[in-house]
Amino acid sequence: MTPPEPRHPTSDDEELLEAETVAILSEYTDAQRLLRIQDELRAGFTQLSHIGKAVSIFGSARTPRDHPRYEDARTLARHLGEQGYAIITGGGPGIMEAANRGAQDAGATSVGLGIELPHEQSLNAYCDIGITFHYFFTRKVMFVRYASGFVVFPGGFGTLDELFEAATLRQTQKIRYFPIVLFDSGYWGGMVDWLRNSMLAEGYIHPADVESLLVTDDPTDCHGALDAVEHRRPRRDRKAA
Template identity: 60%
Template sequence: MSDRMEGPVVTRRGQVETGSTTDQRLLDSRGPSDWVHTDPWRVLRIQSEFVEGFGALAEIGPAIAVFGSARTPADHPHYAVAEAAGRKLVEAGFAVITGGGPGAMEAANKGACEAGGISVGLGIELPFEAGLNQWVDKGINFRYFFARKTMFVKYAQGFVVLPGGIGTLDELFEALTLVQTQKVTSFPIVLIGTAYWQGMFDWLRETVLAEGKINASDLDMMVVTDDIDEAVALMVAAREGRWPTPAPERPE
């Protein structure tokens, strides 16, 4: 079955419309000047996404966002790691929030759901992904990326990041930017999979840091591990106020 999520609306079969997404129509400035007349009305739709998100997530309690590739197959070791992460986070008293899609996101939702916890999915309207996975108990589908990203940071107390692609890297570096600029504090970011992430760390250290584009303390904003229990323990430490509030060095 081919599903298409258009904000909170799901369409199937003959009702599926192909073409651009809401985000694309907002951000693509090329074309006729009718945007002058339609953009003020879009503000109301954007506002409604924030209202829906705030209303749906306000009571979920302490939560951790788990990110990872939508392309992770169910028989891949990364799927099992994501499922275990979801389960152990619930056992530690957290709700689990994912992007609601397939792959590693589905696995984390599955682990949380089967452990009896709150399994949340924040989906996004895309031309090539269909709806929320079956293990999401509380789901919201967004039209606008920026509204969705706000919900991740506002309602998660930390990020667990599994191997992933562009979307995963986007969420990771946005979180790092918010921590570096002290927009969020006491916010642990744990990357699981040393073999996968080591090349990125080497590049950040040997190229970006070496050329003075970041400070050495910026690398301390992330912890990389293969131990799920360690990742969960760091989230618990943050919840209990034992995670250091960052005080980034300022460039001279």
């Protein structure tokens, strides 16, 4: 079936009226958007303000439950939970589900911060606290503000987005005392080599920017990096986010 042709104003007066209507609707939409942003920030601050020290764990939603990385994420989250950390994820399947599940295994607080997307699913079944956001940036505020650091498992564009946003915030000192751990050297090693051989070689980043990314296959390294930072962090220090 042929789709209908788009409707066009039939007169100058009608065109003027439509333009004014669009302008009014756009202004109204922006006002509503500001209110929604405010509501999302308020909901996040209210529900997460008492979770204590926490770590955000990222990784692909496409990781199947029978994949070794799923079990690695679950084991790591359980280990961190036993050390007193709440676990924060994006609330989806794959690595996120594994980490939330590991948190519940340890009796630690399990947080899922979901995002409204046309093709995404609801929060996984292992979240004690679940918040769904419309805007990526309000969700990102929560990931950084309430975490002592990031542990990043293999993933795609979304995982890289969170990783490099945190790296940028730390490089520019918008956040401090914030370790970024890349779990699975086989996956991340090539990227770190590229950072060193291309970005660093061209002078676009500082050696410390690369050295501060901890690449490991050992869950105890993750806890060690986070614990070292917790001892250095000023009491109730919170990032600029």
